[in-house]
Amino acid sequence: MAALTGLAGLASVAGCGLKSGSPMVDNVQPGRLGAGRPLKGASLTVTSKNFSENIILGEMIGLIFKAAGAEVLDRTNLPGSISAREAIVKGDADAMYEYTGTAWITYLGHEKPIQNSQKQWTAVRDADRAHGVVWLPQSTLNNTYSLGINQANNKKYKLRTLSDAAALARKDPSAVSVCVENEFASRDDGLTGMRKAYDMPLSASQIKKMDAGIVYTQVAKGACLLGEVFTTDGRIPALHLDILADDRHFFPLYNAAPVIHAATYKKHPQIAELLDPLSKRLNTKVAQELNARVDVAGEDPHNVAKEWLIKEGFIRKG
Numbered sequence: 001m002a003a004l005t006g007l008a009g010l011a012s013v014a015g016c017g018l019k020s021g022s023p024m025v026d027n028v029q030p031g032r033l034g035a036g037r038p039l040k041g042a043s044l045t046v047t048s049k050n051f052s053e054n055i056i057l058g059e060m061i062g063l064i065f066k067a068a069g070a071e072v073l074d075r076t077n078l079p080g081s082i083s084a085r086e087a088i089v090k091g092d093a094d095a096m097y098e099y100t101g102t103a104w105i106t107y108l109g110h111e112k113p114i115q116n117s118q119k120q121w122t123a124v125r126d127a128d129r130a131h132g133v134v135w136l137p138q139s140t141l142n143n144t145y146s147l148g149i150n151q152a153n154n155k156k157y158k159l160r161t162l163s164d165a166a167a168l169a170r171k172d173p174s175a176v177s178v179c180v181e182n183e184f185a186s187r188d189d190g191l192t193g194m195r196k197a198y199d200m201p202l203s204a205s206q207i208k209k210m211d212a213g214i215v216y217t218q219v220a221k222g223a224c225l226l227g228e229v230f231t232t233d234g235r236i237p238a239l240h241l242d243i244l245a246d247d248r249h250f251f252p253l254y255n256a257a258p259v260i261h262a263a264t265y266k267k268h269p270q271i272a273e274l275l276d277p278l279s280k281r282l283n284t285k286v287a288q289e290l291n292a293r294v295d296v297a298g299e300d301p302h303n304v305a306k307e308w309l310i311k312e313g314f315i316r317k318g
Helices: 051-066 080-090 100-109 115-133 153-156 162-171 184-186 189-197 211-221 262-267 271-281 284-295 301-311
Strands: 026-029 042-046 071-075 095-097 133-135 144-151 178-181 207-210 226-232 240-244 256-261 315-317
Touching: 042 051, 042 240, 051 071, 051 095, 051 271, 051 284, 051 315, 080 095, 080 100, 080 226, 080 256, 095 100, 095 226, 115 133, 115 315, 133 262, 144 162, 144 207, 144 315, 153 178, 153 211, 153 240, 162 189, 178 184, 178 211, 184 189, 184 207, 207 211, 211 226, 211 262, 256 262, 262 271, 301 315
Parallel strands: 042 071, 042 095, 178 207, 178 226
Antiparallel strands: 026 315, 095 256, 133 256, 144 226, 144 240
């Protein structure tokens, strides 16, 4: 989701005011994080983009800040990437989780991603200093593109990688159909580029275009053998889909990392000690599980974030 959402909102006017937020009133205490309440007396604002995963991550930051003694204003769920980005750059918000690929390509204007996660993060960190943004160490959570197949079909085809799918498309074209969202179908960093990178022959009749949300259910039903997916989507485990590894590393990396307004970080450098353990614990599997609680089970993102942080021992109930 980070891949497309990174482009969402580009048409909106940069610098539009933030929607009104609400104070976090949770009675939470330090757990493994926040001992001694190092943010006591601080007033901090957290933000996020407007999709489940990023909202959950924003709520986690806010709850950890709250447990560490800060007064926290919750301004998560802003429309598109640009609104949240501008809030961090201008200091209207202090912290959020951002994605390395989104920053490198959408905000910093590079056309080609760096196909090494640590080098990509380092390049983004260094370049974004000029914009007053501090990047803390990234998580292994990587919200990027791939193709999925339902497990029932994959018992027959045993596909593990995108190279496997390309080989099947060359050997038995009639077996391969691909469900994709309209924009992904024509993007150079989407299906068009992937087909070239993997030498995957697909005729127009093999490509079925539809709304992004429908792709998952169509693949689950077997209406398409393969479908465009985001690797952290909660519907992947819920619908029993297998994800094909991008073994040629075609798609950009979208690792999630905390970003902090530079002046805020200068005033409260202890933020790094609070958020680094969280990022180390986050990964793609955890994201799938948490996203499913929101997108499949219909739970509230704030409650999902809070319950998980308590379960992990990062914070405690007051």
